[in-house]
Amino acid sequence: MGAVEELKSHPRAVFDDLADPGPAWLAERRRAAMATFDAHGFPTRRWEAWKHIDLTPVLRSDFRPPQGPGEVDDGLAGRLDQLLPPGDGPRLVFVDGQLDPARSDYAKLPAGVSVRPLSEALAEEPAWLQTHLAAHADPANSPFIALNTALMGEGVAVQVARGAMVEAPLLIVCYTSAATAGHAVYPRVIVHGEEASHLRVVEYHSGDPQAAYLSCPVTELIADAGAQVDLTRISEEGDAGCQLGAVSGTAARDARVGAHSFVWGGDKVRVDIEATVQGDNGEGDLTGIHLSDGQRFVDHHTWVHHDAEHTRSRQVFKGVLDGRSETVFDGLIKVHPGAQKTDAEQENRNLILSPRALAHSNPRLEIFTDDVRCTHGSTVGELDEQALFYMRARGIDPVVAKSLLTYAFVAEVVETVRCPQAAAYERALLRRFLPGGEQLEGFEA
Numbered sequence: 001m002g003a004v005e006e007l008k009s010h011p012r013a014v015f016d017d018l019a020d021p022g023p024a025w026l027a028e029r030r031r032a033a034m035a036t037f038d039a040h041g042f043p044t045r046r047w048e049a050w051k052h053i054d055l056t057p058v059l060r061s062d063f064r065p066p067q068g069p070g071e072v073d074d075g076l077a078g079r080l081d082q083l084l085p086p087g088d089g090p091r092l093v094f095v096d097g098q099l100d101p102a103r104s105d106y107a108k109l110p111a112g113v114s115v116r117p118l119s120e121a122l123a124e125e126p127a128w129l130q131t132h133l134a135a136h137a138d139p140a141n142s143p144f145i146a147l148n149t150a151l152m153g154e155g156v157a158v159q160v161a162r163g164a165m166v167e168a169p170l171l172i173v174c175y176t177s178a179a180t181a182g183h184a185v186y187p188r189v190i191v192h193g194e195e196a197s198h199l200r201v202v203e204y205h206s207g208d209p210q211a212a213y214l215s216c217p218v219t220e221l222i223a224d225a226g227a228q229v230d231l232t233r234i235s236e237e238g239d240a241g242c243q244l245g246a247v248s249g250t251a252a253r254d255a256r257v258g259a260h261s262f263v264w265g266g267d268k269v270r271v272d273i274e275a276t277v278q279g280d281n282g283e284g285d286l287t288g289i290h291l292s293d294g295q296r297f298v299d300h301h302t303w304v305h306h307d308a309e310h311t312r313s314r315q316v317f318k319g320v321l322d323g324r325s326e327t328v329f330d331g332l333i334k335v336h337p338g339a340q341k342t343d344a345e346q347e348n349r350n351l352i353l354s355p356r357a358l359a360h361s362n363p364r365l366e367i368f369t370d371d372v373r374c375t376h377g378s379t380v381g382e383l384d385e386q387a388l389f390y391m392r393a394r395g396i397d398p399v400v401a402k403s404l405l406t407y408a409f410v411a412e413v414v415e416t417v418r419c420p421q422a423a424a425y426e427r428a429l430l431r432r433f434l435p436g437g438e439q440l441e442g443f444e445a
Helices: 011-016 024-040 076-083 118-124 127-132 143-151 385-393 398-414 420-433
Strands: 091-095 113-117 155-160 170-176 188-193 198-207 218-223 228-236 242-251 256-263 268-277 283-292 297-306 312-321 326-335 343-352 358-367 373-381
Touching: 011 024, 011 143, 024 143, 076 170, 076 198, 076 420, 113 118, 118 155, 127 188, 143 218, 143 242, 155 198, 188 198, 188 228, 218 228, 218 256, 228 242, 228 268, 228 420, 242 256, 242 283, 256 268, 256 297, 268 283, 268 312, 283 297, 283 326, 283 398, 283 420, 297 312, 297 343, 312 326, 312 358, 312 398, 326 343, 326 373, 343 358, 343 398, 358 373, 385 398, 398 420
Parallel strands: 091 170, 155 188, 170 198, 188 218, 198 228, 218 242, 228 256, 242 268, 256 283, 268 297, 283 312, 297 326, 312 343, 326 358, 343 373
Antiparallel strands: 113 155
């Protein structure tokens, strides 16, 4: 993995140079996170959960953020307008970890929603932020959660008032420019839905097409009693970019927390997604899609904790692999003592389009109580030759036939995305990924 001396700037040095660690309670959480990182260091291939990923490029990073935001590629504005057309909802755009006011638009917010840059929210120190920020994403779960918690800069604090039913989705954009090449950024997002509130959030992660950067984002989702908080997370990183991110959601009584991850792009992308269902009749819903080609590496690690009775969870992740790409799915359902009547399911399906692609799948169950219903399943396979023959026999071009079957395989998950604009954008990305995909316009699974 390389020696510490090879680092351009060790994370500990970056932490020691922090100009403003924030209020005392946050400074203490930063110190604890840094101590956790110091105790364990960077993961190596000897760590079971990290044995498939080569982090050598990460260790060559300068872990200091860039001095200032760099230039944004010309296509970003068009992609954002396609993802969430102007007027469909508020948006905050961050470039190299700093808010870009010119590209952001959140002056007019739906009733009951507070959206502020994290620095502004911390200046006021609201009680909810002290209760929840850095209290859900556990630094012990990942060295990169620890790094983000210790070194987080700017971010977004979102609170939805009790009973507010917000129709318009909120778009949060994290763009990493060429100015970050060789550096790292640490975006932080926290979303708190008060009792009986509803909110949908779309996160979009992208970066310079050629720059070798490290993006280390962490998002915390909190759904109080009866609330629903849904996150759609789209990663379209630059070809040389590396993203090591995490999402942590907590659902109280009668609440639902959902997180959907879509990945296409980046050299190495790992997303850790954790949901803790703390209250009776709560629900955790985790879904994901990855499209991998070339020599990309994509990794989804998921954990669902059932801590109460009559709770439900669903994990459905699908992947399409081409070229010499490699992917990992490692998912856990953990039913804690006393969590009777838990109903949990986990499914991972991978479609291999190239003989050189490699998919690792490891679904797991840990059950410490009785009277539960828990299922899991995993498959790695190729396209159905009989279905291809049937379509070719009816005059469908072989390339289009393969793309049509692949589209249907993935679109089954896309159809569950609760933000229609994000689902439409994912369908467009899927058509771009597939040969002859332009002929699939308008197809629905």
